[in-house]
Amino acid sequence: MEENKIEDVKTMPVTKEAEAARMDVEATRGETFVTPRVDIYETDDELVLTADVPGTTKEGVEVGLEDGVLEITAHRKAESPGSEPDYAEYRPASFYRAFSVSDAVDAEKIDASLADGVLTLTLPKAPKAKPRKIEVRGG
Amino acid sequence: MAIFRWTWDPWRDLRGLREDIERAFGRFGRDLGVGKEKPAVNVYQDDEGLTVTAEVPGVKAGDLAVEAEGDALTITARRAAPEGIEDSMYHRREREFGEFSRELKLPAGLDTEKVVASLADGLLTVRLPKAETAKPRKIEVRAG
Numbered sequence: 001m002e003e004n005k006i007e008d009v010k011t012m013p014v015t016k017e018a019e020a021a022r023m024d025v026e027a028t029r030g031e032t033f034v035t036p037r038v039d040i041y042e043t044d045d046e047l048v049l050t051a052d053v054p055g056t057t058k059e060g061v062e063v064g065l066e067d068g069v070l071e072i073t074a075h076r077k078a079e080s081p082g083s084e085p086d087y088a089e090y091r092p093a094s095f096y097r098a099f100s101v102s103d104a105v106d107a108e109k110i111d112a113s114l115a116d117g118v119l120t121l122t123l124p125k126a127p128k129a130k131p132r133k134i135e136v137r138g139g
Numbered sequence: 140m141a142i143f144r145w146t147w148d149p150w151r152d153l154r155g156l157r158e159d160i161e162r163a164f165g166r167f168g169r170d171l172g173v174g175k176e177k178p179a180v181n182v183y184q185d186d187e188g189l190t191v192t193a194e195v196p197g198v199k200a201g202d203l204a205v206e207a208e209g210d211a212l213t214i215t216a217r218r219a220a221p222e223g224i225e226d227s228m229y230h231r232r233e234r235e236f237g238e239f240s241r242e243l244k245l246p247a248g249l250d251t252e253k254v255v256a257s258l259a260d261g262l263l264t265v266r267l268p269k270a271e272t273a274k275p276r277k278i279e280v281r282a283g
Contacts, residue, residue, distance in 0.1 A: 117261015
């Protein structure tokens, strides 16, 4: 199986400038964004992305894949006390992150689920990206 | 872009404790590897008490412990690493797993018997009401 362990799908963070531009657009609407921590791993059949997005609910999560760019936006409501924290270590901001994903992902079949503040995206590989064994037929 | 406010004096204790710990381990002023300040907390104060919120994504209620004793609030959370995924399969690995613990020094006058903790969407909220004796009382002045 080891020989199949080639990285079929490339994932690259979208440039900081592009992300920052998007965040600025959102910021004009009075919403601030932070970058969520993300794990990405690849199996033979799919790419799995998990992101820590605490404080968000599924109604506030948007996932899109367009032109090879996977965008994750998780809107977060203000924390319950509603006021500025008196002591702060994290910003209760919304989350935004974008990755460029090679076209080896089957965009139609992306699955997203949210549980306990963790977003899990399953991106199945398009058939052509799966390792294929070509059978040689005898004449 | 708004930056955290660090100007609130009554909470100097809270930072002080962390610095004490870091000094004790000879790491003051350096970025800590293991034992980072986790989970990150925010503290809100109002007339009736304190609300402490902590980001604990992926932590189940059963893997979370909140203890309030004397002037210390301890939050311990454990997040299990996903199983069966080999290092070589990762494209990107930023999230951390294992056990995290935080201790906060509380101000005087809270009723630690009445602490309520709740967990929703990866966010822990701990409410610590003020003790009745600590609330301001209006003293009636009687005419003699």
